[in-house]
Amino acid sequence: xxxxxxxxxxxxxxxxxxxxxxxxxxxxxxxxxxxxxxxxxxxxxxxxxxxxxxxxxxxxxxxxxxxxxxxxxxxxxxxxxxxxxxxxxxxxxxxxxxxxxxxxxxxxxxxxxxxxxxxxxxxxxxxxxxxxxxxxxxxxxxxxxxxxxxxxxxxxxxxxxxxxxxxxxxxxxxxxxxxxxxxxxxxxxxxxxxxxxxxxxxxxxxxxxxxxxxxxxxxxxxxxxxxxxxxxxxxxxxxxxxxxxxxxxxxxxxxxxxxxxxxxxxxxxxxxxxxxxxxxxxxxxxxxxxxxxxxxxxxxxxxxxxxxxxxxxxxxxxxxxxxxxxxxxxxxxxxxxxxxxxxxxxxxxxxxxxxxxxxxxxxxxxxxxxxxxxxxxxxxxxxxxxxxxxxxxxxxxxxxxxxxxxxxxxxxxxxxxxxxxxxxxxxxxxxxxxxxxxxxxxxxxxxxxxxxxxxxxxxxxxxxxxxxxxxxxxxxxxxxxxxxxxxxxxxxxxxxxxxxxxxxxxxxxxxxxxxxxxxxxxxxxxxxxxxxxxxxxxxxxxxxxxxxxxxxxxxxxxxxxxxxxxxxxxxxxxxxxxxxxxxxxxxxxxxxxx
Amino acid sequence: xxxxxxxxxxxxxxxxxxxxxxxxxxxxxxxxxxxxxxxxxxxxxxxxx
Numbered sequence: 001x002x003x004x005x006x007x008x009x010x011x012x013x014x015x016x017x018x019x020x021x022x023x024x025x026x027x028x029x030x031x032x033x034x035x036x037x038x039x040x041x042x043x044x045x046x047x048x049x050x051x052x053x054x055x056x057x058x059x060x061x062x063x064x065x066x067x068x069x070x071x072x073x074x075x076x077x078x079x080x081x082x083x084x085x086x087x088x089x090x091x092x093x094x095x096x097x098x099x100x101x102x103x104x105x106x107x108x109x110x111x112x113x114x115x116x117x118x119x120x121x122x123x124x125x126x127x128x129x130x131x132x133x134x135x136x137x138x139x140x141x142x143x144x145x146x147x148x149x150x151x152x153x154x155x156x157x158x159x160x161x162x163x164x165x166x167x168x169x170x171x172x173x174x175x176x177x178x179x180x181x182x183x184x185x186x187x188x189x190x191x192x193x194x195x196x197x198x199x200x201x202x203x204x205x206x207x208x209x210x211x212x213x214x215x216x217x218x219x220x221x222x223x224x225x226x227x228x229x230x231x232x233x234x235x236x237x238x239x240x241x242x243x244x245x246x247x248x249x250x251x252x253x254x255x256x257x258x259x260x261x262x263x264x265x266x267x268x269x270x271x272x273x274x275x276x277x278x279x280x281x282x283x284x285x286x287x288x289x290x291x292x293x294x295x296x297x298x299x300x301x302x303x304x305x306x307x308x309x310x311x312x313x314x315x316x317x318x319x320x321x322x323x324x325x326x327x328x329x330x331x332x333x334x335x336x337x338x339x340x341x342x343x344x345x346x347x348x349x350x351x352x353x354x355x356x357x358x359x360x361x362x363x364x365x366x367x368x369x370x371x372x373x374x375x376x377x378x379x380x381x382x383x384x385x386x387x388x389x390x391x392x393x394x395x396x397x398x399x400x401x402x403x404x405x406x407x408x409x410x411x412x413x414x415x416x417x418x419x420x421x422x423x424x425x426x427x428x429x430x431x432x433x434x435x436x437x438x439x440x441x442x443x444x445x446x447x448x449x450x451x452x453x454x455x456x457x458x459x460x461x462x463x464x465x466x467x468x469x470x471x472x473x474x475x476x477x478x479x480x481x482x483x484x485x486x487x488x489x490x491x492x493x494x495x496x497x498x499x500x501x502x503x504x505x506x507x508x509x510x511x512x513x514x515x516x517x518x519x520x521x522x523x524x525x526x527x528x529x530x531x532x533x534x535x536x537x538x539x540x541x542x543x544x545x546x547x548x549x550x551x552x553x554x555x556x557x558x559x560x561x562x563x564x565x566x567x568x569x570x571x572x573x574x575x576x577x578x579x580x581x582x583x584x585x586x587x588x589x590x591x592x593x594x
Numbered sequence: 595x596x597x598x599x600x601x602x603x604x605x606x607x608x609x610x611x612x613x614x615x616x617x618x619x620x621x622x623x624x625x626x627x628x629x630x631x632x633x634x635x636x637x638x639x640x641x642x643x
Contacts, residue, residue, distance in 0.1 A: 368608065427634075
């Protein structure tokens with residue numbers, strides 16, 4: 001009995017340790033409220049709406065994550081769901097990395113878990129709010145293990161599909177997961193044709209919604225090539241871009257880089273981690289089949305190449321992004337650094353275990369092991385407490401709820417249209433979010449489809465958006481006023497306009513309030529639904545003329561999208577059914593053998 | 595000495611050492627990196643100073 005408890009404790013230790021690390025990293029994010037940081041916007045109740053299916057005029061960047069959240073928060077409140085997603089991602093990530101380490105003992109798995117949870121990639125992606133990518137990252141070790149079992153002829157397809165589903169909440173996540181699946185299965189020398197076909201088919205089926213949604217947007221899926229240079233991997237402190245990327249960092253946005261990465265400590269940490277990894281190489285070669293080694297090295301090389309492509313060959317990547325539909329997914333290449341992390345964590349774990357075991361006195365070896373397990377934490381301590389306070393949870397102002405109710409009342413009364421968010425800029429620094437930068441949360445808070453600017457500004461340079469409708473509305477705002485503007489907006493399918501007065505005032509204070517942003521818009525003929533200190537909401541008259549259709553506003557496009565969602569849902573449900581069935585059968589067999 | 599006790603002491607010493615190292619790193623990097631002035635509408639900056 002004691003032995004069983006001990007074995008269970010050993011098995012649970014990496015997950016428990018990962019949970020401790022996750023709580024330390026997330027800090028204030030786990031308190032009451034919502035974390036709004038750059039692209040991470042969660043609201044109390046994300047309403048299901050047409051655009052979440054991929055039918056909107058903007059590119060389907062949040063397909064399927066927005067729809068998944070909108071459906072799940074019908075059951076679990078959005079506030080709790082966000083904390084489960086963030087905490088769960090880090091715990092699952094650490095536990096998965098620990099599983100990669102072969103052999104017995106705790107030092108190796110715990111060291112691997114620590115490095116996988118506590119590294120620049122996690123801190124920077126948390127800071128910039130790429131939570132679906134963190135779920136991808138968390139799934140990678142599990143995808144690798146399931147794909148290897150599948151390649152070995154085991155019945156692991158249902159579990160593999162479930163992990164791929166979790167990993168594919170964003171287009172880049174789906175691609176990263178797909179690369180891992182293909183490499184892990186294809187690395188085996190023989191008999192992989194069938195599992196490879198099946199696994200690739202499953203990945204495509206799961207990712208069908210965003211693939212089809214992107215395809216129906218046609219030429220609109222090519223992006224501004226200027227983005228490549230702006231989103232290229234950056235050096236961190238004394239480290240040039242390639243070293244920063246090798247250390248799992250290198251994100252384009254200097255605002256979210258932990259301060260420790262910008263000092264000589266970042267370089268010292270990288271040297272220390274790589275030295276421990278080198279120490280693990282011999283054990284890795286001895287204990288791991290060649291195919292597994294090839295697979296992990298291959299995905300790491302893919303990750304490094306894509307991450308550095310925008311820096312090494314900016315013209316070639318810019319051409320791809322500007323001419324090949326969907327290639328815009330490569331423009332923030334450092335997202336693919338996720339593919340480097342499993343190999344690095346595995347080697348770090350094996351290296352730490354080997355160095356600890358090499359000490360002749362066992363007690364001192366334990367001390368060495370403990371120290372090495374803690375190396376990632378002590379060399380980047382500012383990842384703690386919500387990445388140094390970047391992830392504090394806040395509450396939405398009451399005015400948001402007031403405007404939501406007003407728009408909802410209108411909708412129930414039959415008023416059609418989308419909400420236009422002004423000022424027509426993408427990001428805000430609300431005072432109620434302690435001035436932390438965030439994608440405008442208002443659109444997601446309100447119950448209707450919304451139109452927001454998709455133009456990005458990085459260091460004062462504009463990256464043009466892809467949404468033709470947004471471009472037309474920006475032009476209307478810049479050139480029209482009064483009833484003519486109201487009519488033009490209604491003609492674009494706008495039913496309501498909501499102005500963020502605080503953001504408009506901030507633009508005016510910085511003297512960047514161009515007319516095209518609509519920060520001082522006057523809609524005299526429109527009905528004022530709400531006028532408060534933070535927000536003003538208008539209801540526009542119902543358009544009488546022709547409303548310009550979006551790229552997915554055709555019957556064939558909608559039918560294709562329905563097919564894609566159906567295929568993804570069917571794949572998920574089949575995997576769930578088969579996975580539960582396999583577990584029940586295994587338990588029955590175990591009972592019979594007892 | 596009891597091997598269990600020796601191991602425990604070694605782990606505590608290592609954890610203390612890690613704690614003091616962390617403390618040293620925190621002191622080294624206590625100041626956040628300077629960022630260029632940003633507009634309220636910016637997504638971020640790729641120009642650390």
